[in-house]
Amino acid sequence: MSLFLASLGFGLVTAAVLAIAAVGFTMQFAVTDVLNLAYGAVMIGSAFVAYWLNQAGVNVWLGLLVAAAAGAVASVLLNRGIYAPFQRRGSAPITLVIVSLGMTLIIEFGLQAIVGGTSVSYTMSQGPTVKAGGLVLTTVQLVIIGLSVVVMAAVHGLLRYTKLGKAMRATAANRSLARNCGIRTDRVVTVTWALTGALCGVAGTVLAINDGSFGATSADLFLVVILAAVFLGGPGQAYGAMAGALIIGLATEISAAYINPSYKYVVAFGVLLIVMAVRPGGVLGATA
Amino acid sequence: MTSAQLFYVINLLVYAGVDIIACLGLSQQFGVAGITNFGFIIFQAAGAYTAAILSLPSQGANGGFQSYIGGWNLPWPIPWIGAMIVGGLVALPFTFLVGRRLRGDFAAVGLLVTAVMANLLVTNYRPALNGSAGLSLVPAPLQGEYNPQSQGYQWLYAAVTLVLAAAVYWLVRRVTESPYGRSLRAMRDNDVVADSLGKNLLSLRTAMLVLGGALAGLSGAILVGFITLWAPSAWGYAETIVLFAAVIIGGAGNHRGAVLGAILVPVAFEEATRYIPSIPGKPGLVDDLQWVAIGLLIVLFLWFRPQGVLPERRRRTAVGRPRSVMPNEDVVTLAGTGPEPRRSVAVRSVPAPALPDGGPLLRTVDLTRNFGGVHAVAGVSIEVRRGTLTGLIGPNGAGKSTLLAMLAGTLPVTSGRVIYAGSDVTTLPAYRRARIGLVRTFQLASEFKRLTVMENLLSAVPRHRGDTLAGALRGRRYWRGDEEAAIDRARALLDRFGLSGYADTYAGDLSGGQRRLTEIMRALMAEPAMLLLDEPMAGVHPRLARQIGAQLLGLCAEGITILMVEHELAIMDEFCDPVIVMAEGSVLATGTMAALRARSEVVEAYLVG
Numbered sequence: 001m002s003l004f005l006a007s008l009g010f011g012l013v014t015a016a017v018l019a020i021a022a023v024g025f026t027m028q029f030a031v032t033d034v035l036n037l038a039y040g041a042v043m044i045g046s047a048f049v050a051y052w053l054n055q056a057g058v059n060v061w062l063g064l065l066v067a068a069a070a071g072a073v074a075s076v077l078l079n080r081g082i083y084a085p086f087q088r089r090g091s092a093p094i095t096l097v098i099v100s101l102g103m104t105l106i107i108e109f110g111l112q113a114i115v116g117g118t119s120v121s122y123t124m125s126q127g128p129t130v131k132a133g134g135l136v137l138t139t140v141q142l143v144i145i146g147l148s149v150v151v152m153a154a155v156h157g158l159l160r161y162t163k164l165g166k167a168m169r170a171t172a173a174n175r176s177l178a179r180n181c182g183i184r185t186d187r188v189v190t191v192t193w194a195l196t197g198a199l200c201g202v203a204g205t206v207l208a209i210n211d212g213s214f215g216a217t218s219a220d221l222f223l224v225v226i227l228a229a230v231f232l233g234g235p236g237q238a239y240g241a242m243a244g245a246l247i248i249g250l251a252t253e254i255s256a257a258y259i260n261p262s263y264k265y266v267v268a269f270g271v272l273l274i275v276m277a278v279r280p281g282g283v284l285g286a287t288a
Numbered sequence: 289m290t291s292a293q294l295f296y297v298i299n300l301l302v303y304a305g306v307d308i309i310a311c312l313g314l315s316q317q318f319g320v321a322g323i324t325n326f327g328f329i330i331f332q333a334a335g336a337y338t339a340a341i342l343s344l345p346s347q348g349a350n351g352g353f354q355s356y357i358g359g360w361n362l363p364w365p366i367p368w369i370g371a372m373i374v375g376g377l378v379a380l381p382f383t384f385l386v387g388r389r390l391r392g393d394f395a396a397v398g399l400l401v402t403a404v405m406a407n408l409l410v411t412n413y414r415p416a417l418n419g420s421a422g423l424s425l426v427p428a429p430l431q432g433e434y435n436p437q438s439q440g441y442q443w444l445y446a447a448v449t450l451v452l453a454a455a456v457y458w459l460v461r462r463v464t465e466s467p468y469g470r471s472l473r474a475m476r477d478n479d480v481v482a483d484s485l486g487k488n489l490l491s492l493r494t495a496m497l498v499l500g501g502a503l504a505g506l507s508g509a510i511l512v513g514f515i516t517l518w519a520p521s522a523w524g525y526a527e528t529i530v531l532f533a534a535v536i537i538g539g540a541g542n543h544r545g546a547v548l549g550a551i552l553v554p555v556a557f558e559e560a561t562r563y564i565p566s567i568p569g570k571p572g573l574v575d576d577l578q579w580v581a582i583g584l585l586i587v588l589f590l591w592f593r594p595q596g597v598l599p600e601r602r603r604r605t606a607v608g609r610p611r612s613v614m615p616n617e618d619v620v621t622l623a624g625t626g627p628e629p630r631r632s633v634a635v636r637s638v639p640a641p642a643l644p645d646g647g648p649l650l651r652t653v654d655l656t657r658n659f660g661g662v663h664a665v666a667g668v669s670i671e672v673r674r675g676t677l678t679g680l681i682g683p684n685g686a687g688k689s690t691l692l693a694m695l696a697g698t699l700p701v702t703s704g705r706v707i708y709a710g711s712d713v714t715t716l717p718a719y720r721r722a723r724i725g726l727v728r729t730f731q732l733a734s735e736f737k738r739l740t741v742m743e744n745l746l747s748a749v750p751r752h753r754g755d756t757l758a759g760a761l762r763g764r765r766y767w768r769g770d771e772e773a774a775i776d777r778a779r780a781l782l783d784r785f786g787l788s789g790y791a792d793t794y795a796g797d798l799s800g801g802q803r804r805l806t807e808i809m810r811a812l813m814a815e816p817a818m819l820l821l822d823e824p825m826a827g828v829h830p831r832l833a834r835q836i837g838a839q840l841l842g843l844c845a846e847g848i849t850i851l852m853v854e855h856e857l858a859i860m861d862e863f864c865d866p867v868i869v870m871a872e873g874s875v876l877a878t879g880t881m882a883a884l885r886a887r888s889e890v891v892e893a894y895l896v897g
Contacts, residue, residue: 035394037397097393098324102586104583105526109576109580110576112576113580235394263408269404269408273385273402277384
């Protein structure tokens, strides 16, 4: 039983990290129509920004904010410089996916050329261990869960109660119709890249914190887990991604406790493939 | 040359052959059939592992330091043949991803994920394929009889590899330069439209996945026979990206481009960078920059030269050459001898089964389609009588296009029935409806852009002997007769619609009106008994619109039944009888335009809606 509870705790933390990443990814896809596979590369790039600050003596939680900004700037630039020109030219969605894979190589290995192939860690304290209801978590893990809850609430508030959120949903549903209704879709798209880029930066940093050590290509595998959560919830569905993240996070960690931990991601992949085969529109979440 | 240099040259030749075979397989999937297989490397890996475990002795007899299944110690060429078979079979489970249901980019992501997962599984599971360490000491082919270290053997190995590469080139050319290949390219350009013209997408995609998989498997077998080891690090998902870079740079859809790309990227580029000295204190820097360069090459080529170094060739249909003017007995001469003789050779249609009472060719019973909570079409029951040009009008959002899509099978119905020629076709997929003569066109431009006008027309020909994989493999001689007949029919249609001068123009380069005509001609090539036209005159010059209308009336006189969605009331007045009026998902009225104009609710629906 304690094994189960321990893995449940890990599952919640993984789900928290995954939720931030998956919600950012799915909103990015919904509004901008780019299946941006370079998302993982931007995550790790942002994590390194926090790392460099951390090395210079800045607290990692402060670094997290800067990483969010870095993710936002990088994502906006990625769109302005690469994706938007391809989209304006009328390139097929699949061309953009290939371009985003190319950008993944450029960003990840460009970064690796700078930082080298070895893994690094933040200098930080894990804080005292907290026990609650049989769960054993470090303070840092609790903070990550709390942060994720706050981010989810903020996303919910944004989508439901703000004009920007409405404009984003309208743009996601039908960009040309939204434009004809007077929504400045170009600006909505740019703001979306900034917001989801910030989520991407936060996700990269908390992933790095949670994993303990990370390198330039650490997000490769995690990107696939993000995709699993996104597709489980239905591509483009923010609430679906949240639910997908929770399910995938728990499933990977709990299965890791009972089978070979090396296979824990295989569970996520299996879920993704089954979802794609059976319900290409996603299983969870009807609207977002 | 020293023997080391010679060995290096042989090495390069073998690698080139292996990469050429792999790139040809990928080009066939990606460039010709439009399947973005991000998991391509899995198939090469499957072939390599298969060849390895077929040719290795049992694990006990091999020193016991590695564990693997199989170990049958089989002589060449059985391991290579086995590799091709397994490479092809591995493709079968993937067909559910690239079937009709999933968007192309989603399927690509699914395949990428599968590649990562497969690598992870093999890396971590040692008993089957020796895990991350991989298999080593794989016997070279016929190493019992010959000495694999001898130069003669190595030259022979390179020669066999290159001969196989040439054979593969010949094979994929034969498939692609056939009516079957034309169907593949049509599917690549627009799969929904290809489906509506009678192409079985699932079967086409499955065949290409299996063919590409078998070729990838062969390339893996050749490679493992030469380097004698194979491990998960050799087939990371990123290796697929290298092959994609090769195909994109060389020219997707052009097999010579795939060969060039294979030589340029995985061989020349990776070998050239090997000589860059590593910078002290920066291990792996050159490797990293090499990946960056691959990424840059992909992005830059897709931007500046998306067609690649060697673009896909335009297929011309021997314009200048004298063609046989022998009347083909297959072509039914319709419409007799009017004042314009060129109209006479025209449309061959599926003889619609004679109905005893001359009843409707198509009817629906309570047809309904919901999108979420919206009733786009709500309980529509209509009849379309044989030989009529029936109009379907209604304000925006009335459900006309949705109705048409359900009739053609492009969109599944929520409830209700579609009865065509007396039989219930409600659950019949679109391509099967097209094959029994129920053919649609689309509201949005739907030409196959990278096919010429002539190819667009030919792509729709049903029951073409060359339009199966087996027929394509049997060669031109087998299907030339059908092709010539089809070309004659297409020429007659081009004459009739005044587009003879555009036969060899890419459909993507036509004007809006010409595209409309091309689409109608293409639908006619499918030998329809009934045409479902979705705004065939939208965005067309009024004069051309009236010409199209006249042509459609001519088709009806020849026995074809037409249901046409149209916005322009003047067109309806002139050509359509009867006319069905829809509003808010339901049928409002049916009758002649004159009668409808007298009914206030119809006028109101138009004015208010």
